Amino acid sequence: MTKTVAVFTGTRADYGLLYWLLKDIEADPALRLQLVVSGSHLSEELGYTLQGILDDGFGVDAQVPILSELDTPVAIAASMGRAVTGVAEALAKLQPDVLVILGDRYEALAAAQAALLLSVPVLHLHGGEISEGANDDAMRHAITKLSTLHCTAAEPYRQRVIQMGESPQRVFNVGAIGLDHLTRSSRMDRHALSRSLNWDLSGPFVVATYHPVTLADEPAKASFEAMLAALDDYPELKVILTYPNADEQGRSLIPALEAYAQQRPERVLAIPSLGQKRYLSAVAEAEMVIGNSSSGLIEVPALARPTVNIGQRQLGRLAADSVFHCAANRTAIAQAMAQALAWRESGQRARYLPYGGGDASGQVVELLKSMPAKPASEFYDLPQKESA
Numbered sequence: 001m002t003k004t005v006a007v008f009t010g011t012r013a014d015y016g017l018l019y020w021l022l023k024d025i026e027a028d029p030a031l032r033l034q035l036v037v038s039g040s041h042l043s044e045e046l047g048y049t050l051q052g053i054l055d056d057g058f059g060v061d062a063q064v065p066i067l068s069e070l071d072t073p074v075a076i077a078a079s080m081g082r083a084v085t086g087v088a089e090a091l092a093k094l095q096p097d098v099l100v101i102l103g104d105r106y107e108a109l110a111a112a113q114a115a116l117l118l119s120v121p122v123l124h125l126h127g128g129e130i131s132e133g134a135n136d137d138a139m140r141h142a143i144t145k146l147s148t149l150h151c152t153a154a155e156p157y158r159q160r161v162i163q164m165g166e167s168p169q170r171v172f173n174v175g176a177i178g179l180d181h182l183t184r185s186s187r188m189d190r191h192a193l194s195r196s197l198n199w200d201l202s203g204p205f206v207v208a209t210y211h212p213v214t215l216a217d218e219p220a221k222a223s224f225e226a227m228l229a230a231l232d233d234y235p236e237l238k239v240i241l242t243y244p245n246a247d248e249q250g251r252s253l254i255p256a257l258e259a260y261a262q263q264r265p266e267r268v269l270a271i272p273s274l275g276q277k278r279y280l281s282a283v284a285e286a287e288m289v290i291g292n293s294s295s296g297l298i299e300v301p302a303l304a305r306p307t308v309n310i311g312q313r314q315l316g317r318l319a320a321d322s323v324f325h326c327a328a329n330r331t332a333i334a335q336a337m338a339q340a341l342a343w344r345e346s347g348q349r350a351r352y353l354p355y356g357g358g359d360a361s362g363q364v365v366e367l368l369k370s371m372p373a374k375p376a377s378e379f380y381d382l383p384q385k386e387s388a
Contacts (some may be wrong), residue, residue, distance in 0.1 A: 004032045006096035009038030010107030014051045016276030017178035020361045034094050038064035039107045047272030050315030062090035073253045083110030091118050098371045112146040121148040121375045128157030130316030133216040148376040154354045167380040174363040175356015176298045183358035189279040199269045205238035207282050209291040211245050214313040221326035224253050228260050230333035243272045267324035288340040301350040307342035
């Protein structure tokens with residue numbers, strides 16, 4: 001009997017990571033794919049990345065618009081409420097056997113809540129991680145408690161999910177699913193990438209992305225401008241600058257981002273979304289990646305490129321030795337960039353890669369086939385240590 005698997009995506013980031021899993025679900029005769037698309041995918045301002053999904057050949061079974069014109073805390077909460085309602089309506093119509101959710105954003109938490117209320121079991125990817133500088137941290141753990149099956153990206157994360165009361169029989173370390181791109185996806189060479197972007201990439205360049213920090217004393221505008229100022233300390237480096245995500249204060253950074261690029265048209269390219277293929281192609285050709293995206297800690301080290309990780313957003317996440325952490329000020333960022341350039345010029349590769357070998361998707365597909373028909377509810381207590 002064919003099992004229907006709905007997959008939720010709310011941003012360019014989670015869709016890029018889910019790509020090969022979507023392909024493998026489609027290709028498996030025992031599974032039928034349904035795709036639920038929401039969040040920034042449907043926003044013209046943030047790049048309308050729904051078009052990229054369609055261009056990749058996927059059918060979209062439900063669109064759930066949720067974003068407002070504001071990115072205040074109240075507006076984000078309202079978007080989350082619309083997501084609960086919209087995803088619930090989509091699931092009621094589609095009647096999937098299981099819902100796949102990746103990560104830790106508010107849209108993902110809303111989807112998990114809707115699934116719980118409709119008794120749709122959830123398979124959660126990338127649980128158990130820590131990113132202390134963002135609200136995402138609490139949302140990730142909340143999604144864990146709403147999910148039935150857990151596919152973590154590293155063994156310490158598997159242990160943490162078990163520590164949260166999830167049965168070891170339902171928690172699997174499969175590695176980071178985005179690394180499947182490194183073993184299965186083709187990448188553009190520098191010339192093809194330059195042509196695709198319609199921008200000269202003949203010299204050295206960096207890829208930069210800064211997202212607002214939602215749970216730490218790190219003012220978004222000041223920290224973002226510190227990154228831009230540090231980039232100006234290296235005028236020999238061109239910059240591909242991608243837009244922030246649809247978090248609180250995210251939209252407030254876009255005018256500064258666009259003004260920075262417009263004032264330096266030969267050196268800076270601002271783009272809402274590169275898409276996964278262009279992003280990984282750019283990383284593979286770049287001198288380094290700069291910012292505070294989780295990809296700088298997960299995918300970038302596996303491509304043998306250094307990362308300058310700014311500020312507190314990813315605090316607590318496992319990181320390779322090619323990741324250079326720094327405070328969110330101009331001097332610290334510029335110094336970390338110097339370290340990253342020296343590491344790059346030395347020809348080193350990361351000695352410690354904690355997120356697996358790029359074979360997660362196939363493992364997840366097999367787990368989907370054996371998913372329970374109803375959400376799990378039992379709480380697993382850790383064995384008690386015997387007193388001395």
